[in-house]
Amino acid sequence: IIKDYDVILDASDNVATRYLLNDSCVLLKKPLVSGSALRFEGQLTVYNYKGGPCYRCLFPCPPPPHCVTNCSEGGVVGVVPGVIGSLQALEAMKIITDIGDPMISKLLLFDGFSGTFRHIKLRERNPECSICGDDPTIKELIDYEQFCGSKPNDKERQKELLTENQRISCADYKALLDEGVPHLLLDVREPVEYDICHLPHSHNIPLSQLQKSKDILSLLNTPLSDDNKRGTGCIICLLS
Structure with missing residues (x-):
């Protein structure tokens, strides 16, 4: 699917899918506009574009599954994904038209409580990154459920089905x-x-x-x- 598109937007809500999208974009040389939202807060950045870092550069190893707050537990205010999604669309337009200053090596933080935005600088591309580094060890997609220790959703429930x-x-x-x-x-x-x-x-x-x-x-x-x-x-x- 990804190979047929010029820009990829990540609006997923789980770690396994984020690693999958990141690796796919790096292998196919596609820019990745990443957005996330939890409760009243949202984040936005651009990975794997014009020499910037990829997701693995910043997070080479996934967090322990028990440390990850999912949507079922944390929840999210519906307006926040709308804000972040609109900003992702704007970043995609800037990349496609090659104008403006995309969010490369920087992270936008949105606070819905105060209605404020701020930026923080991210680390540059890691030359030793396992997928986008100078000598990558990951050259194809892997088993991301096994890598992250969790499935790509937060619906891990014991189901009692009727006969x-x-x-x-x-x-x-x-x-x-x-x-x-x-x-x-x-x-x-x-x-x-x-x-x-x-x-x-x-x-x-x-x-x-x-x-x-x-x-x-x-x-x-x-x-x-x-x-x-x-x-x-x-x-x-x-x-x-």
Whole structure:
């Protein structure tokens, strides 16, 4: 993908992808406009352009996985990526048209709390860099998940999936409605999502509440039959 473009913009949110993009750009001799955002802060710089450093020049080794704050934990104010993304687009235009002073060997810091910008000088290109140095040791893409010790996302969660006989499709549920089978439909999304859109006759009890209850039936305070032959059951509806 990268070989077909003149300028690459990095808007990723994980270390593995940043190393992958950096190495790809160095090997293909493409400038990399790098942006990042966390909470109320953002950063911007340009790597691998006109003799400037690459990402590995500054960070030859990835941080330990347990030291990296991901978006799920840290969060980000939606406006901040918009600010940084607009500045990335501006840097790309300057590089393409060869005008202005791109952010080479310097880092722009944006503070959303104070609404201020400042610059700091970065180290110059490292002649001993493992990929852009005078005698590089990395000459092709590597396994970045193994290199960083983490996958290129922050969705590392243990999933408890239902078995096939515990699931119900939209078509099966429609048939259940048409047949008039008595049932209880739970929508376990949060109230703000439920209020946007929900199925008729559904009852909203967030999963966060259900998980705290050892007895779902007592929480619902709704009598349900244990006799499966009568067709009474409980359907949990997970919608996104």
